[in-house]
Amino acid sequence: xxxxxxxxxxxxxxxxxxxxxxxxxxxxxxxxxxxxxxxxxxxxxxxxxxxxxxxxxxxxxxxxxxxxxxxxxxxxxxxxxxxxxxxxxxxxxxxxxxxxxxxxxxxxxxxx
Amino acid sequence: xxxxxxxxxxxxxxxxxxxxxxxxxxxxxxxxxxxxxxxxxxxxxxxxxxxxxxxxxxxxxxxxxxxxxxxxxxxxxxxxxxxxxxxxxxxxxxxxxxxxxxxxxxxxxxxxxxxxx
Numbered sequence: 001x002x003x004x005x006x007x008x009x010x011x012x013x014x015x016x017x018x019x020x021x022x023x024x025x026x027x028x029x030x031x032x033x034x035x036x037x038x039x040x041x042x043x044x045x046x047x048x049x050x051x052x053x054x055x056x057x058x059x060x061x062x063x064x065x066x067x068x069x070x071x072x073x074x075x076x077x078x079x080x081x082x083x084x085x086x087x088x089x090x091x092x093x094x095x096x097x098x099x100x101x102x103x104x105x106x107x108x109x110x111x112x
Numbered sequence: 113x114x115x116x117x118x119x120x121x122x123x124x125x126x127x128x129x130x131x132x133x134x135x136x137x138x139x140x141x142x143x144x145x146x147x148x149x150x151x152x153x154x155x156x157x158x159x160x161x162x163x164x165x166x167x168x169x170x171x172x173x174x175x176x177x178x179x180x181x182x183x184x185x186x187x188x189x190x191x192x193x194x195x196x197x198x199x200x201x202x203x204x205x206x207x208x209x210x211x212x213x214x215x216x217x218x219x220x221x222x223x224x225x226x227x228x229x
Contacts, residue, residue: 006154034217043116043202043220044155088154099170100218104154 003027006089006103015112019076023089023103026070030091030101033065035074038086038105047087048074079110115139116221118203124227131190133224135203137183144186145170145204145218146178148197155202161186193228200225 006023013019021035032051036044048063050056056063062075072091076083089103115138125131135144146158157170159178167178175197177189190197203221 036220041223041225043222046217046219049217090155099157099160100155102155104152 002104004089004091004101004103006106008104008106010107010109012109012111013079015079015081015110017079017110019079019083019108019110021074021076021087021089021106021108023072023091024070025072025091025101027093027101028067028070029093031094032092033063033072034090034100035061035063036088036090038088040085044088081110081112084109116203116205116219118201118221118224120224121222122225124229125193126229127194128192131193131226131228133188133201133226135186135188135221137186137203137205139205139207139219140183141205141207142183143206143208143216144180145206146176146186146188147202147204147220148172148199149202149223150199158188158201193226195228198226198228 004023004025035048037047038044050063050065053065053067060077064073072089086105086107088105090100092100117136119134143162145160147155148158149155156172158172158176159167159170161167161180164180164183179187201224204218206216206218
């Protein structure tokens with residue numbers, strides 16, 4: 001069993017929809033949780049970075065962490081065609097040199 | 113791409129040849145990482161560095177070596193390339209947390225697409 005599970009999709013939604021992306025994990029030692037966006041043939045771009053449980057909002061993006069359920073989510077409101085990309089969740093234990101554990105990514109298409 | 117460049121961006125080579133990929137950063141960050149990305153596996157850590165001349169193995173280090181002689185450069189070498197090393201390679205960097213106990217984000221370069229025939 002991989003330490004981080006993420007449904008690869010693909011996920012296809014109309015413009016303006018609310019998108020929900022999720023990951024589950026098995027290691028209760030994870031403390032830092034991230035979401036990266038990756039456009040085709042580009043490097044991953046950090047979207048959200050959260051510590052421990054709770055919500056964090058940044059514009060149209062909201063990240064949620066539920067450590068009791070070992071479940072993290074990324075919500076995208078008012079989705080746009082420019083949001084079409086692969087979304088990767090990642091997490092780590094320690095705060096400094098900690099290795100990142102990645103999900104396999106969810107491919108999202110937002111159609112006009 | 114957070115002041116990170118990778119070279120070459122594309123390379124095709126033959127089985128058994130040595131290959132070196134370069135990561136260069138202008139951010140003066142202490143930590144540097146090499147990942148590979150493959151369909152069905154996501155991103156996996158190959159090697160990382162926590163300072164000049166200080167490196168360690170990651171999850172999939174067999175067949176790879178690294179060197180870091182300067183803060184800004186981190187080299188990944190495939191001593192004798194194999195077809196299983198066909199992949200997209202990403203370099204990442206991160207800094208020492210400004211506040212003890214705080215996290216530190218990793219920022220990724222644009223990637224090198226390597227094909228081993």
